[in-house]
Amino acid sequence: MLEDVVLADLTAELPSAVRLQRLVRTLREYFHCGAVGLLRLDGDALCPVAVDGLTREALGRRFVVAQHPRLAAILARRETVAFPPDSTLPDPYDGLVDNQVGEPLPVHDCMGISLHVEGSLWGALTLDALTPGTFDARAQDDLQRFTLLVEAAVRLTRLEQDLRRLRLSRSDAVEGDGESREGEIIGQSPVIRQLLDELAVVADSDLPVLLTGETGVGKELFARHLHQCSRRRRRPLIQVNCAALPESLAESELFGHVKGAFSGAGNARAGRFEAADGGTLFLDEVGELPLAIQAKLLRTLQNGEIQRLGEDTPRHVEVRVVAATNRNLHDSVRAGHFRADLYHRLSVYPVPIPPLRERGSDTLVLAGHFLELNRTRLGLRSLRLSPEAEDALCSYDWPGNVRELEHVISRAAIKALSQGACREDIVTLEPGLLDLPLAMPSAPEVAVVPSRSQPRESLHDSVTRTQRQAIRHALDSAEGNWSAAARLLDVDASNLHKLARRLGIK
Numbered sequence: 001m002l003e004d005v006v007l008a009d010l011t012a013e014l015p016s017a018v019r020l021q022r023l024v025r026t027l028r029e030y031f032h033c034g035a036v037g038l039l040r041l042d043g044d045a046l047c048p049v050a051v052d053g054l055t056r057e058a059l060g061r062r063f064v065v066a067q068h069p070r071l072a073a074i075l076a077r078r079e080t081v082a083f084p085p086d087s088t089l090p091d092p093y094d095g096l097v098d099n100q101v102g103e104p105l106p107v108h109d110c111m112g113i114s115l116h117v118e119g120s121l122w123g124a125l126t127l128d129a130l131t132p133g134t135f136d137a138r139a140q141d142d143l144q145r146f147t148l149l150v151e152a153a154v155r156l157t158r159l160e161q162d163l164r165r166l167r168l169s170r171s172d173a174v175e176g177d178g179e180s181r182e183g184e185i186i187g188q189s190p191v192i193r194q195l196l197d198e199l200a201v202v203a204d205s206d207l208p209v210l211l212t213g214e215t216g217v218g219k220e221l222f223a224r225h226l227h228q229c230s231r232r233r234r235r236p237l238i239q240v241n242c243a244a245l246p247e248s249l250a251e252s253e254l255f256g257h258v259k260g261a262f263s264g265a266g267n268a269r270a271g272r273f274e275a276a277d278g279g280t281l282f283l284d285e286v287g288e289l290p291l292a293i294q295a296k297l298l299r300t301l302q303n304g305e306i307q308r309l310g311e312d313t314p315r316h317v318e319v320r321v322v323a324a325t326n327r328n329l330h331d332s333v334r335a336g337h338f339r340a341d342l343y344h345r346l347s348v349y350p351v352p353i354p355p356l357r358e359r360g361s362d363t364l365v366l367a368g369h370f371l372e373l374n375r376t377r378l379g380l381r382s383l384r385l386s387p388e389a390e391d392a393l394c395s396y397d398w399p400g401n402v403r404e405l406e407h408v409i410s411r412a413a414i415k416a417l418s419q420g421a422c423r424e425d426i427v428t429l430e431p432g433l434l435d436l437p438l439a440m441p442s443a444p445e446v447a448v449v450p451s452r453s454q455p456r457e458s459l460h461d462s463v464t465r466t467q468r469q470a471i472r473h474a475l476d477s478a479e480g481n482w483s484a485a486a487r488l489l490d491v492d493a494s495n496l497h498k499l500a501r502r503l504g505i506k
């Protein structure tokens with residue numbers, strides 16, 4: 001029964017975007033139709049918040065109601081409005097239905113109904129069926145009946161969003177409620193909301209996803225979120241950092257090996273692909289994968305089979321691959337460092353994660369989140385930013401993105417505490433406290449001329465000291481992540497490793 005399925009989803013602990021996504025999918029299955037859209041009224045336009053059977057472009061659209069007579073007719077009434085195949089009114093989804101490949105919609109059935117939440121018009125639900133006659137009188141009645149459930153799901157989502165907003169707006173944190181959770185995606189800016197909506201849609205498909213974006217934007221966090229939102233969430237999520245895989249071990253790490261496959265292979269071992277069977281394999285920094293392994297990865301993506309090193313018989317694996325990179329893979333392909341065919345396989349669904357500087361007020365929302373985490377860790381009653389510190393955070397460019405912000409706040413909080421800045425249990429972060437990390441020098445700026453206090457330092461010593469400083473600083477900023485540090489210094493990760501070893505940096 002449709003009611004049972006929807007009710008189960010309403011009471012299950014699901015991210016709200018996933019709940020709405022499952023709802024439209026359930027409706028599409030129940031009504032045996034080609035596409036279902038749940039649209040929220042935003043000013044003069046209807047904006048899809050969950051779709052099934054429509055292309056991803058539909059999600060980013062604003063359908064201005066006055067330009068779409070079908071939508072206007074649906075919004076004008078409180079009961080099901082049906083458009084039979086002979087209706088002359090244009091369908092707003094022309095070219096957006098998934099199997100249309102941009103073709104105009106053929107003769108089809110359509111029906112829709114307006115949705116009301118807390119007494120006011122909220123939006124609309126639309127259904128399109130490519131087989132005329134699908135939406136008979138009974139289907140129209142059913143839609144009317146189920147609308148109550150759809151409205152309940154929308155109301156629940158709204159309540160959750162209000163609660164979340166309330167929680168985040170309490171920058172003046174009250175006594176320890178410990179509600180700020182690590183690993184949670186924080187952000188209310190339109191770009192992040194749209195991103196989350198998009199991920200909710202793609203999560204349930206098995207399409208490979210390629211997350212791109214600068215260092216520290218949260219690619220790993222979003223990859224985890226994608227897995228959590230997918231039907232695979234009870235199965236493993238296995239992460240592989242491709243930059244940390246030495247070429248000699250990469251094959252056995254990914255695909256496993258049999259006993260004696262190479263010297264040192266004392267026992268047979270399953271690789272990461274097998275470990276991720278039924279779940280998700282997250283290939284972080286995929287742009288760093290050695291070319292020889294790229295060919296093998298491509299084969300696995302093509303036929304779903306892996307071959308353990310030293311074994312002849314292939315094994316079948318059922319794995320969804322999510323990859324991430326902060327390189328421009330187009331450039332890597334052009335430079336011959338990345339296979340074009342693998343690039344096309346991995347980027348079936350590319351998801352660019354926006355840099356922090358494009359997320360508007362999210363900088364302060366995130367700062368509030370990290371402050372709250374530090375407050376709990378440091379056992380403080382209250383911790384807040386001074387207005388000057390807020391201004392400084394907002395006017396900074398954040399080349400290291402959210403990771404850099406996280407560090408800035410942690411350092412500033414600890415510094416404030418260590419300097420005894422506590423007054424009646426309230427710590428105010430003064431702007432000066434942010435100066436050090438905010439002025440994070442890029443590599444060339446670190447290369448300072450020896451100071452007067454070291455007049456006899458040789459050129460060699462001076463260079464070594466500067467290199468050491470720059471590497472430590474970059475590693476510190478990148479939280480010990482070598483590839484991220486290499487990117488901050490604009491050097492190759494393996495060169496950085498070599499140089500660090502020579503300089504005695506562990």
Ligand SMILES: Nc1ncnc2c1ncn2[C@@H]1O[C@H](COP(=O)(O)OP(=O)(O)OP(=O)(O)O)[C@@H](O)[C@H]1O
Binds near residue numbers: 184213217326
């Ligand atoms: N929207 C967000 N909400 C809360 N925390 C975030 C958010 N985005 C990123 N973070 C935090 O910032 C840090 C860096 O994120 P993450 O490691 O996912 O970035 P990344 O893009 O994978 O970086 P890199 O390319 O350098 O590996 C992590 O501690 C993560 O939890």
